[in-house]
Amino acid sequence: MSTFFLEQGNSNDEEILERLASLKSDDLSSDGHAFAFIYDAGDSVNNLARKAFASGMTGNGLDPTVYPSARRLENDLVGACLEHLRAPDDACGTITSGGTESVILSVKAARDYARQYRPEVSDPNILVPETAHASFHKAAHYLGVRLILVDIDPTTMRASVEDTKSKLDDNTILIVASAPSYAHGVIDPIVELGQLAQDKGVLLHVDACIGGWVLPFQRDNGVAIPDFDFQVPGVTSMSVDLHKYGFTPKGISVLLSRSRKLRDCQYYSCARWSGYSIVNPSILGSKSIAPMAAAWAIFQHLGKSGYRELVGSMWTATEKFVEGVSQIEGIKVLGKPTMGLIAVACGKSDVFELADRLTEAGWHVQPTYAFGNSPAHIHFSIDPGNSSRVDAFLVDLAAASKNLPEYSDAPEALVQLLEAVAQGGGGLDTSTMMAEFGIRDGKLPDKQATIHRLLNSCSPQAREKLLILFLGEMFS
Numbered sequence: 001m002s003t004f005f006l007e008q009g010n011s012n013d014e015e016i017l018e019r020l021a022s023l024k025s026d027d028l029s030s031d032g033h034a035f036a037f038i039y040d041a042g043d044s045v046n047n048l049a050r051k052a053f054a055s056g057m058t059g060n061g062l063d064p065t066v067y068p069s070a071r072r073l074e075n076d077l078v079g080a081c082l083e084h085l086r087a088p089d090d091a092c093g094t095i096t097s098g099g100t101e102s103v104i105l106s107v108k109a110a111r112d113y114a115r116q117y118r119p120e121v122s123d124p125n126i127l128v129p130e131t132a133h134a135s136f137h138k139a140a141h142y143l144g145v146r147l148i149l150v151d152i153d154p155t156t157m158r159a160s161v162e163d164t165k166s167k168l169d170d171n172t173i174l175i176v177a178s179a180p181s182y183a184h185g186v187i188d189p190i191v192e193l194g195q196l197a198q199d200k201g202v203l204l205h206v207d208a209c210i211g212g213w214v215l216p217f218q219r220d221n222g223v224a225i226p227d228f229d230f231q232v233p234g235v236t237s238m239s240v241d242l243h244k245y246g247f248t249p250k251g252i253s254v255l256l257s258r259s260r261k262l263r264d265c266q267y268y269s270c271a272r273w274s275g276y277s278i279v280n281p282s283i284l285g286s287k288s289i290a291p292m293a294a295a296w297a298i299f300q301h302l303g304k305s306g307y308r309e310l311v312g313s314m315w316t317a318t319e320k321f322v323e324g325v326s327q328i329e330g331i332k333v334l335g336k337p338t339m340g341l342i343a344v345a346c347g348k349s350d351v352f353e354l355a356d357r358l359t360e361a362g363w364h365v366q367p368t369y370a371f372g373n374s375p376a377h378i379h380f381s382i383d384p385g386n387s388s389r390v391d392a393f394l395v396d397l398a399a400a401s402k403n404l405p406e407y408s409d410a411p412e413a414l415v416q417l418l419e420a421v422a423q424g425g426g427g428l429d430t431s432t433m434m435a436e437f438g439i440r441d442g443k444l445p446d447k448q449a450t451i452h453r454l455l456n457s458c459s460p461q462a463r464e465k466l467l468i469l470f471l472g473e474m475f476s
């Protein structure tokens, strides 16, 4: 029986809000100890965001003729992003609900662009570096487009132009590049990829979801940043999340297009039903104005100088972090991060044990599995909250890195069992399996290295299936 949706209503709002607040007691807190998930610019920003978010609660961006404020907010925000990424005058854009939606739409636009302007394409494919965000795989899966993985250089972690060139064929509709990649914070060779895209007449999407807002401020601050934006010939679209390093509440990203012709292919309209005709710029129908209102308020509150200052302090912390890691024996940073996104690997030692030790020391970190040319590592995102704690973190990191055991894959028999479970066999039901691993009531055990070693030892395909089984257990 439901314990919260009762027959009798409760007019004591305070009590309801208190109960709501108490649900958050176990949530990840933004007290500066988290190096993933949290992009927090502090109370002065958050207090304004809360009020602006609430003010946008009642509107619906579904119809900008009925809610002109939605149109104004969107045009203002898109305009600021176009200027920030040095787009030409006739470029344009759309507000979406997040990076994943922006990415899916960039692929949808490319697919429909090919349908319209390159009818000879029979089996469309997109070229996606190993380091590009998983949402491109999701987009390809949803949209029935073939995804071809592109190699990365194992030292720089940047996409290989040679490999892109060799895999590009008559059915290629889109090349993808990251600025920068989530895992390693490195920018793909966008000038070269732009040249290739132009030579071959294909589109080039630069996924700047995580870094698009930060990198121009880095450049303003005198940090050398390779060209990655609309100044690069051949770049046809870009995605930029505001709900990451724009420090705005969740639910907002921007997809920019070099031309109306391309954006028209992103739009969708339908007049073939008995209700109102629709024309949607994005995947959503009804669209909350709240995240736009909050972003609009925060842009004004911080101004360019405010962002530049935050970006500057994150970069100082990042340089200190990278230098600190280089002083610690046995661990190293993968590639050369262009902003505060850092991947730390530890050679033959057990990176998952290192993650457990850091967790025990009170830090929240993100263990990440090996894929392609990227070894298993721990990911760290620097934000204004954790920037001031980097010194303390490095002390703990040095201690945790001492005497790490050597990494070895999980026992073969166990891996075989999990591969079988993933395929619906193995004679083990999911809840039993999860209990075996100490996962109870949706909570992972304190020590997770065993689970991570196992998943790291499995094939990506098995890992995908197991994650679905795991998530399914968590929800009613």
Ligand SMILES: *Cc1c(COP(=O)(O)O)cnc(C)c1O
Pocket: 098, 099, 100, 101, 103, 133, 135, 178, 180, 181, 182, 207, 208, 209, 210, 241, 253
């Ligand atoms: C976070 C991220 C995305 C997906 O964004 P969501 O807002 O989580 O949907 C896409 N690309 C990159 C590079 C990202 O970092």
